[in-house]
Amino acid sequence: MLKNILSPKTCASCKICCIFDKYDIWETPIISSELKSRITAVRDDIRFVTKGDSRDSYLFVCDSKIVDGEELFFCPALDPEKGCTLGENKPFECSIWPYRIMQLGKYRVIAVASICPEMYSKPLKSLVDELERGLDDSLAEKIYAYADKNPDIVKPYQKGYPILYVRN
């Protein structure tokens, strides 16, 4: 979550990015093995599964519940009252939410998740300005640099996600 552009109050009352349905379960964050160790040291109740055949990336095991007839999957780090409980151990993808880095053909694009109602309603210029903010490295540079080291965070492009940046 980006405090410059999203208010903590708005996110605290929403939590849409921490609860998933069968259509957006692919949005759950990727956890590196190093981050997994840090999270396990403070939250040994959180369980992980390996991401596909990767040996370096993990996903949270999310418990599901039927809500209004729909199966929803809850991030195990989510406290219903307080929000995310991971603090400085929050996954990188959650820290940049609702920006997403995605693969579109041979390009890696930075897009904005259309399911975030607050960001989706903002002018395009403010979304791009936030990506270009930063003294040494812009947020966009940080996202590409992190993706270079952690390619598993680059998700396949999803139709309907407005694209803000394009790069090989």
Ligand code: SF4
């Ligand atoms: S790790 Fe935190 S911010 Fe990320 S999905 Fe889980 S509760 Fe939400």
